[in-house]
Amino acid sequence: ETNIIKHDEL
């Protein structure tokens, strides 16, 4: 499962 925070934050 992709970690959404890691994925969409800078």
Added chain:
Amino acid sequence: MNLFRIFGDLSHLASILILIRTIQTTDTIDGISFKTQGLYVLIFLTRYLDLLTFSYVSFYNTIMKLFFIGSSLYIVILLQRSRKTKPIAYKEMIMADTFKVQYLLGGSLVMALLFNYKFSLLEILWSFSVWLESVAILPQLFMLSKSGKAKSLTIHYIFALGLYRTLYIPNWFWRYWVEGKFDKLAVVTGIVQTLVYSDFFYVYYKKVLTGGGLGLP
């Protein structure tokens, strides 16, 4: 996107623009830590490797990532350029920049190997970048505390940079409560980073906002 995140990103952007403007308009590199700026290049390059895997998030996300990589490289090039144009100022900058970054690099690598979401190159490098970012300002703060004084624009640069990470903390609370999302590595390293800045913020508050020059203890 919540307001904390937007203002966090904006202050991060502002900090970089302040620094570039400082170097270009005042034509001085005095008080800037080359090591800290070099670390940021490494941080952005290791964090945004996902640009190569085409895991597209949004236009905003891609543009910001490219901006952070490009601007951090540009700053290092600007500083490096002064080696030829202003050899004395360059030498002074390097001489004052005495913090041992190998400890930060080694420590971040160890933390990344211990704490990551998956034992893969991309995930370890991502983790390395967040750990390294949490301490990357230390050479700059160390330089400031040694000289005891600093150009006000350098101070505003550090302030904007610290504000950016501080705003990410309420952003994570928001995302946890509103979206039910949580990232333990980002939160832990973010808190570490804000603690690194907290002493600076205190002195900034006492000296800059209540008048007078700035000198770290």
